[in-house]
Amino acid sequence: MGVLGPVELCRDGEVVPLAGVPQRIVLARLALAGGRAVPVGDLIAALWDGEPPENALGNLHTYVSRLRRHTGGDVIRREPGGYRLDLPADAVDAGRVERLAVQARGQEPGTAAATLAEALELWRGDPLADVADRLVFAPDVARLAELRRHLREEWLDLRIASGTAAGALPEIEALAAAEPLRERAHLLLMRALHITGRTPEALAVARAYRDRLADGHGVDPSPAMAGLQRRILADEPALRPPENPPKRGTALRWRADRFFGREEELATVRAAIAAGRVTTLVGPGGVGKTRLMSEVLTGDELVVELAERSVPADVAAAVAGALGLRTAPHGGAAALAERLGATPATLVLDNCEHLLEPVRVLVGELVARCPQLRVLATSRQRLDVAGERVLRLGPLPAEDQVALFCDRAALLRADFPDDSRTRELAAEICGLVDGLPLAVELAARRESVFGLAHLRDRLGAGLNVLDPARGGDRATAVSATVEWSYRLLDPSAQRLLDNLAVCRGGFTLDALPHFAGGDAEPLLAELVDASLVVADPPRYRLLETVRHVGLGHLGPDGERRARDAHARWMLTLATRMLDRCRERDPWTYPAMRRELANLQEALAWLSGDEREGDDDREDGARLAAMLSVVGADSPDPGLTEQLARWAPERVETEAEVLRAVAAGTGEWLRGHLPEADRLLSAALDRMPDDHWLRWGALLIRISNGMFAGRPDQVRADAERMATDPGAPAWARATGICCSALMDAYGGDPAAGRRWLERYEHLLDTGHLDGFVPFTRGELLAGSDPERALAWYDRSIAASDRVNLTYTGHLARVARAAALIRLGRRTEAVAACRSALAAVRSANMTAQVWTMIRLIAELLAALGDRESAAALVAAADADPMAPAVMGPDRERLAALRAATPSPGCGIAATVELALRRLAEA
The missing domain is CATH 1.10.10.10 (Winged helix-like DNA-binding domain superfamily/Winged helix DNA-binding domain)
Structure with a gap:
């Protein structure tokens, strides 16, 4: 391809x-x-x-x-x-x-x-x-x-x-002619001309290129061209290829171990040094700034290490040492500039963050006085020098993280395995330490002690396993690298960072008022500048290594206050999401997915043993109930399990009513239909007619009743919903449609169509979601599956437009069924595989079993009746499988084996179905 x-x-x-x-x-x-x-x-x-x-x-x-x-x-x-x-x-x-x-x-x-x-x-x-x-x-x-x-x-x-410059010269000349402003082409031409004995022409190339840039653009070539010109004039032996050239990659390196990835960053740094006067590599501790810098060096730079320097005067002294002076010269920057003069040079300043002010002053003066000087610095904050180009360095790409981990682990254990399971566990470990090279290397050192699986589990419980047993410094311990930056912060910024450590998965600016006063945004800017908060506006996040240290600073009382503030933020957000859910605002569901980790964190905190007050119980129940109604349309497996755990022992108080709604929704999504009905019914029995969440509880009980095969309950709840003035328009339409669907699934789609005609005035919601077109498709599925397919496509498009996962997946399941009944088997196989994967990933258990039954029907049509019978038996054996009604009873009866096989669990059944589809 x-x-x-x-x-x-x-x-x-x-x-x-x-x-x-x-x-x-x-x-x-x-x-x-x-x-x-x-x-x-x-x-x-x-x-x-x-x-x-x-x-x-x-x-x-x-x-x-x-x-x-x-x-x-x-x-x-x-x-x-x-x-x-x-x-x-x-x-x-x-x-x-x-x-x-x-x-x-x-x-x-x-x-x-x-x-x-x-x-x-x-x-x-x-x-x-x-x-x-x-x-x-x-x-x-x-x-x-x-x-x-x-x-x-x-x-x-x-x-x-x-050693084949002569043969390459014609192509190099053609390249330079085609790219008159591309410097590297002309550097290659200069080298090739010099090596082949045409040194005057090589120097003429440099002059012509310099004149072309100056005349056309008013700029000078990079120091690389001036340096090459100087080396050609000196006829350096290094410019001549040796008889036995060394392998590539054996140039100057500061460390003997392998360097992974960062090709784009390396190219960007080199280009920045060539194009600008001051370049600063900025990033959190342990991200690999110094290592990347060392990969860029050629050996001609003046390298100054500032990590162990502690007072402002040390900066000039360190630069003086790099210049070969025994002591810092009298007159500071002026004397250093005089020593550097107008000669092209590159000054490298490593680890500047704790001496920012003296570095800023010195670099500013040196750049102003030395026109050929370039400066490359590494720091956790920018230098803030005029003309400075800042290159922010992030964690390694996932593939390079795993490669680095495996390389370092293999150095310590000769039998370190090289297989897919190893790389899978290594990827999980790297994710737990944010992909920071330092943390990845430290984790690799611990692998020989704990093994991959245990190391992953220990890291999941906290990062202390990476810290040294004794001693250690900021270059070798993850927490120490964060503490180093933390101590350089203003106390107000330190407090904000510690409080933000309770946020999981990042935060937005609207969170700040809950954690700090009106000056929070300038403090956040300070944290971003210090590389302790990663900015990707409009979102911000703390690396897991920073969260680990921040939580350690809080102490029990501080953490309680911070988590209470976090829960207030999430309650505010959930209230906003519910309001916008009522309007079917497309913002709602992406917003919920973005903050899902924070919402689950707050839900866990408000359900904890330490939250025993009435207000706390009410807040937790309110949050759980709001998330159940909003999340029902975009289910997440983790949240579903969390909601199911909110079931109350009794349903009497307002908090217990809301807990029952939340747990009932969780049980419905998990496929525990009788328990879901019990909880939702208990909640509705205690709700007054004007309760703010009555419509949500009704809607979920209607959905549950459909899968449980209770048409009378669905019809009664739909009629209650249709007359509820507090219900959103789309919720009323959904209730009406569910009642019509019960007629269709019971074998009487004409009655369903008549029901829709009766409530036609409530069904103009196509701009809000895809449930009405889904229903129209279902009512046509038995008599005109081609037209039904068109309605399903409209439903999927409308659902995707407003980010409604649940309705979209329902339409995908129905579309697969229509393709099976139309005999379009190749398309049906693909649709079944896709729909099964979708509902399985969303933990929509009832729809998983529906797909299993449809796949059984398809496999039977393809001649694999044995597998079809096994799938039907598995669905029959599981109480969480939805009830079978209408014509589906006859279809499934024809697929059952004379001697039924024992049912197997849902995971094994899904695996069997996918395997048979792949073979088909």
């Missing part, structure tokens, strides 16, 4: 012709995702540049279906919410190029040059040539074009290093 030229699909070594541009766009978007799922919305945006037609979703499915005919059914996979290209990275030419580029890094120059030549041969022209006019591909086109330039320069550099 190719994107390095016109979009190309190959199968069995032959190019497959694609019919039109839409198929090329979809294929390119999937190929560029690197094996990740591409959301449906992204594909639609790529196809229509933000102006999709009315039937965009249907058109997309058509394009994907046509592509599958060319690729084979298993290559393009349907995932929840999108599609994924299930191919090895090497199957896409861009992935092969990246692999070859990585492979070349560890090879000697001649071999590496051949490897990069192989990579460059994969380009067939401009990347994505036939779809490059689409705005959505602009970043990819730019990235791939720059990658081609970079690899070509690397290839030519390697040819020079391997």
Whole structure:
């Protein structure tokens, strides 16, 4: 599959012709995702540049279906919410190029040059040539074009290093002519000319390039060109390739162990040093600033380590030492500037955060007095010097975290395993320590003591396992790196940081008033500057290592106050979410998912033994009840289990009523239908007609009654909902629809349609959610499944538009059933696999069993009656499976075996169903 030229699909070594541009766009978007799922919305945006037609979703499915005919059914996979290209990275030419580029890094120059030549041969022209006019591909086109330039320069550099400069010279000259302002091309040309005995021409290249920049842009070349010119004039032997060139990667290194990842950051730092006067690497302690800096060094820099310096005068003294002076010169910065003069130089200042003011003053004066001086600094805060470029360093990418962990662990244990389970556990461990290189390395050292699984469990309980048993310093202990930065803060900022440590999963600015007074935002800015809070506006978060230290500062009383403030924030947010849920505001459900960790944290705190007051019980019950109503439309497995634990022993007080609503919702989502009915009924019996959450409890009992097969209860509750003035319009419409669905599932869809006609004035809610079109589809499913499919597609689109997971998944289940009954088996297999995965991940147990029964029907149609019977038996045996009504009774009866097999649990049944579908 190719994107390095016109979009190309190959199968069995032959190019497959694609019919039109839409198929090329979809294929390119999937190929560029690197094996990740591409959301449906992204594909639609790529196809229509933000102006999709009315039937965009249907058109997309058509394009994907046509592509599958060319690729084979298993290559393009349907995932929840999108599609994924299930191919090895090497199957896409861009992935092969990246692999070859990585492979070349560890090879000697001649071999590496051949490897990069192989990579460059994969380009067939401009990347994505036939779809490059689409705005959505602009970043990819730019990235791939720059990658081609970079690899070509690397290839030519390697040819020079391997002693074949003369052969490479014509191509280097052509490159420099084609890229008149690209400095590296001219540096390569200067080296090649000098090595081949044409030194005057090499120096002329430098002069011409300098004049071109000055005349056209008013800037000077980077210090690299002046340095190379100086080295050519001195005829340094190092410029001549040795007879046996060393392997790449054996240049100056500060440490002997391997360096992982950070290719983009390395390139960015080098470019920043070349383009600017002052560059500062900023990031939290342990993120790898010093290590990254050392990877950039060439050996010609003046390196000054400030970690062990403690007073302002030490800064000038340390720089003086780097310049070869025995003591700090009289006159400070002026004397140092005189020593540096106008000679090109790079000054590196490592660990500046505790001496910011003297570093700021010294750097500012040196840069002003020394026109050829470049400064590279590392700090947890920016220097705040005029013209400073700040590069913030974050944790390693996930893949590099795991590679670093496994590399360091293998150094300490010769039998350290190299398999998928090891990498899976290593990824969990790295996630618990935020992917900070220091913490990852410390965790790797502990692996030989505890083993992977126990180390993961111990880290989950706290990070103390990483701290040394005795001694230790800020360079070798995770908590010490945080404490070092913490001690440099103003006391008010320290208090805010400690209080924010109770937030799990980040926070937004609206949280600050609950934790501090009106001056909280300037304090937050100080914490961000100190790299103790990670800013990704509008969200902010503390790394887990920082949270660990902050919680340790609070003490029992401080933590209680901080968690009470956190719970007040979450109560405020939940109230807002419930209000906007009533309006079906699309903001509601993404907001809930963003703050889910915080909501669960607050729920756990308010349910704890230490919260014994009446107000606390009321707050906890109120939060749980609000989350149950909002979360019912976008269920999360963890929250579902948490809500189910709120069941009261009796239902008398207001708090107990709200607890019953919360627990009843949790039991309904888990599939415990009788218990859900008991709790919800007890709550409704105690609720007055004007209760603020009566409509929510009614709606959930209606849903529960549907799956329990109680049509009379559903009809009665729907009528109560229809006349409830406090119920939102969409809730009244949903109740009416549920009653109609009971008629349809009982075998009388005509009665359901008549019921809808009776309440037609309540059903104009298509702009709010997708439940009404879902119901219309269900009423047509038996008589006109083709029309039903169109209604299901409308339901899915409407539900996705307002982020309603639950209704969208219901429509996906129904759509799979319609495809089965239409005999469109290939589509049905894909739809069943996708829908089963979706409802399983959302912990929608009743829908999981519905999908199991549908898959049994499909497998029987495909000839696998034995597996079909096993699936039906498993559903029959589980009391959490929904009741079977109407025509479904006959369908399932025909699938049951004469001698029923024993049922197996839901996990084993899902695994069996997916395995049989894959075989189908």
